[in-house]
Amino acid sequence: MNIKIKGSRRERSEFLWGWLFLLPTMAGLIILNIIPIIQTVYQSFFKTGAFGRGNVFVGLQNYEKLFTDSLVWQALMNTFKYALVEVPFSIVIALLLAVLMDGKIRGKSAWRTIYFLPMVAAPAAVAMVWRWLYNSEFGLFNHLLNSLGLSSVNWISNPSTAYISVAVVGIWSIIGYNMVLFIAGLKEIPRDYYEASQIDGAGGVKQFFYITLPLISPTMFFVAVTRIIGAMQVFDSIYMMMDKSNPALVKTQSLVYLFYRYSFVEGNKGYGSSIVLLLLVVILLITVIQMVCQKKWVNYS
Amino acid sequence: MDKSRKIRESLIYVILFTGSVTMLVPFIWMILTAFKSTSESTQMNPFIIFPGVWRKDAFISVLSKMNFLRLYWNTLVLILGRVVCAVLTATMAGYAFGRLHFKGRNLAFSLVLFQMMVPTQIFIIPQYLMVSRLGALNTWFGLLFPGLVTAFGTFLLRQAYMGLPASLEEAARLDGCNIGQTFLHVMAPLTKSSMVALGIFTALFAFKDLMWPLVVNTEQNTMPLSAALAKLQGQFVANYPELMAASLLACIPMVVIYLLFQKQFIDGIATSGGKL
Incomplete structure (x- = not known):
């Protein structure tokens, strides 16, 4: 009896x-996220005039406009293409670096510091310096190509390849981040696995494919999921590197860039809302697909 | 055997070194350009890599156009404000989710998970309209607004609390502590490393946030560094020494802090990033 009262008092106080x-x-969360998501859905049924004037139910x-707007579908394709370059390369390079640094290496923390450095730079500054490196007339990259006897490249103004140049900036920026996560993941792998396999005569490459890769797969899955979501939201580098007059803009602009332009430059928040909802649906779909596929390759033991 | 091992080892260093140089080239080019004159930066024959004289002109000119003290201050307010809010609210909520059993907890936690799955751009238009209606555009409150609470931080701290042994709580309770005292004196101090990790994570991403400052704080004297750089580029597209000088000034404080606290930075990112 006594205990029961005590228990319920404890329950009440908890x-x-x-x-x-x-x-x-x-x-x-309710004010900043739950209400806004409802408002975004609501807003997507309205047409907003410039500077928020007039909110007409449409x-x-x-x-309808979204499904026939070629700019939107092009932007979705651009975003996919960007992600298809950025995500695999940033993961593979980061994993390679993490594996190299996992052994007995001199200056481990110095290497790590350098590779992580782009993460602490302001993205606006990063985009500006890359834009300057890519400059077709005065840029360092074209100078290097020319001095090797090669002709100049229109890094960010060639419509068919500009997205790759933008993705390179993304890879450069995020490698250190992925690497730090992989280093932490590698630390979890018991050393005896490697010692045992060494006795069995397995070399470094074999060890990588039979021990490291399966055991790091949960970290890899995590990095892949978060990186794809991140890449689908690419904005900063495109906003900073691609001028409105850039002939490659249409073939490079991302969904989020288009969302920003429609919502805050042209002031059509209704249409902007429908674009960002498309982004939500796409990201959720990709995440679900990844969750289903993970059973095939991720090794939780 | 020994020889092939040596070759392999030096190959590792060659790869790491080449990679590092590639990582550093943009920073080096930023520094070199910032100290050149405009004509030096666009001279082709011969192409100039090192400035003939290390000029301060670009810095002087940029400092006269942009009030950097003000920009540093705005950025500091943004970072500290978001860090304090995030750590405070997430520590409390994390404890409730991780250690207490009560009605409605799971429903509340599903809201946290839901927020983490949704891209943040979804919230921006309504958040902007809220700030605008409150008359808080171009204020520090507007700048902090989306970061007042953090679903991700709540999740992170919940994980930290779940990892603590139950015996500590029992002991505190037997000593006559109520739940608030147990939290404040016994449990919260044990999650210090997760708080630091969340603080670093929040600070870094507040510093790197571009779209929100571009939207809410459009006046020169209320914007943080990221938005100011974007505005600067819009105005002086061609003057690369000035753009690079401004970029350098914007990056230096965070880079210095990073170099001083690299261990905390990298550990913080490894623990917080890995638990997302």
């Missing part, structure tokens, strides 16, 4: 303290 502790976060008109 309930009160629990909700007290949750109060700021829950209020914040039903599904934004979605």
Whole structure:
């Protein structure tokens, strides 16, 4: 009897303290995230004039426009193409670096510091310096090509390849981040696995494919999921590197860039909302597909 | 055997060194360009790699156009404000999710997970309209607004609390602590490393945030560095020494902090990034 009362008092106090502790976060999430997502859906049925003037209900008109807007589908393709370059390369290079640094290496922390450095630079500054390196007339890259006897390249103004140049900036920026996650993942692999396989006569390459790769696969899955989501939201580098007059813009601009332009430059928040909802659907689809596919290659043991 | 091992080892160093140089080229080029004159930066025959004289002209000119003290201050307010809010709210919520059992907890936690799955751009238009209606455009409150609470941080701290042994709580309870005292004096101090990790993570991404500052703080004296750089580029497309000088000034403080606290930075990213 006594115990029961004590228990329910404890329950009540856990309930009160629990909700007290949750109060700021829950209020914040509701105001900052839950209400806005409802408003975004709501807004997508309206047409907004420039500078927020007039909010006219247009039903599904934004979605009809969305499905026939070639700019939107092109932007979706651009975003996919960007992700298809950025994600695999940033993962493979970062994993290679992490494996190289996993052994007995001199200056381990110095190497790590250098590779991580782009992560702490402002993306606007990063994009500006790359734009300058890519400059077709005065850029360092074309100078190097010319001095090797090769002709100049229009790095960011050639419509069919500009997205690759932008993705290179993305790879350069994120390698250190992925590498740090892989280094942490590699530390979890028990050393005896390697010693045992060495006795069995397995070399470095064999060890990598039979021990490292299967055991690092959960980290790889995690990095892949977060990187794909990140790459699908690429904005900063395109916004900073691609001028409105750039002939490659249409073939390079991402979905988020288009969302920004429609919503905040042209002031059509209704159409902007429908674009960002398309992004949400695409990201959720990709994430679901990855969750299903992970069973095939991720090794949790 | 020994020889092939030596070859392999030196190959590793060659790869790491070449990679490092590639990583550093943009930074080196930023520095070299910032100290050149405009004509030096666009001279082709001969192409100039090192500035003839290390000029401060670009810096002087950029400092006269942009109030960098103000920009540093705005950026600091943005970073510190978001870090304090994130660590404070996430520590409390993380404890409730990780250690307490009460009605509605799972439903509340599903909101946290939901927020983490949704791309943040979804929230931007309504958040902007809220800030605008509050008359808070071009204020520090507007700048902080989306970072007042953090679903990701809550998740991170919850994981940290779940990893602590239950015996600590029991002992505190037997000593007569209520839940608030147990949290404050016993449990919260044990999650310090996760708090630091969340703080670093939040600081880094507040510093790197571009779209939100571009949208809410459009006035020169209220914008942080990232938005100011974007605006600068719009105005002086061709003057690369000036753009590079401004970029350098924008990057230096964070790079210095990073170099001083590299261990905390990298450990913080490894723990927070890895738990996302």
